[in-house]
Amino acid sequence: MLVTKKFSNILTPRAINSTVRLFQVCVMGGASEIGQALSLMLRTEPSVSKLVIHDTWETAPGVVIELSHIPAKSTLKGYLGEATMKQALGSSDLVLLVGGLLKTPGVSGKTCLDANTEFVKTVSSHIGRLSKMPFVGVVAEPINSLVPMAAELMRNIGTFDSRKLFGITTIDWLRAQTLFGTHHGMAPEDCFVPVICGHSNKTTVPLISQSRPGTNMTDAEILKFVNELQRYDEIVSEAKHGKSPTVSVAYSVLLFVRGALAALGGRRAQLHAYVENNDFGTSYFSGLVQVDSNGVKEMTRYTNDISQYECQILEEALDQLRKDIAMGKKVLEVE
Structure with a gap:
């Protein structure tokens, strides 16, 4: 479901793929269902020069090994555990928060908020301590609540620019x-x-x-x-x-990534x-x-x-x- 020439000013892959600069993208929660599907798509994305996968799940190293079997020009790096979070985030141009509990029927927004608060808080705390804030895209639910929470946390810690924080919709x-x-x-x-x-x-x-x-x-x-x-x-x-x-959500995040990297490369997005x-x-x-x-x-x-x-x-x-x-x-x- 790509946008046609008629609406070519909105996320057209042709324009975005011509981005000259290459970027480092970090997927926080890369071993999750959405994280794996998204990482697969990003593995061969032309504008991504380095793909960083981070998760606290023990399956994360296996995900990275699988991705490494896909021939690509980009560099691939994996990190496991909270202790490596600072390394994973360092030098990233775009950070995607895709981990946490997935919302399913019968699971309320409050339940998702309680379950995913720690994930977003932890990542936001590390981002807030970076010398320069990257673009940050939040996929973890409920976005309506977690994005304001992340903003307040980063704002209180130090490094924060509201223009660079996005809930991906x-x-x-x-x-x-x-x-x-x-x-x-x-x-x-x-x-x-x-x-x-x-x-x-x-x-x-x-x-x-x-x-x-x-x-x-x-x-x-x-x-x-x-x-x-x-x-x-x-x-x-x-x-x-x-x-x-999961699959459609991952694809929608891919479109967001293309637009975000186009913007970082100096193009209109x-x-x-x-x-x-x-x-x-x-x-x-x-x-x-x-x-x-x-x-x-x-x-x-x-x-x-x-x-x-x-x-x-x-x-x-x-x-x-x-x-x-x-x-x-x-x-x-x-x-």
């Missing part, structure tokens, strides 16, 4: 693109649907009014579309007999991400962001022709998003 855009194409009998790659607000089953909001090509959908049809999009994790997990989505943003009535917000080598520049705003019904859905999502953000920050307050 590309999967929401890909799903909306696919669902929109399916509903309208069109090729998904010819469709674009902005997805904003947050990254959860209650805060993901697609803007049908801003879709390309345009469409006339009733409120009932929009609600059905929103509900189906918000249930995609559950739908996939049920089909996988309780297992979480747009990323779907959850970032620090005070323009929408909350301190964090998800959407399409302009990115350069210094990080986030600005987020695309949609002010024209948004329907009253979409505004209602967005307000309800914002209420939940504020609670999610507060929950993440509260974790640090009580310790």
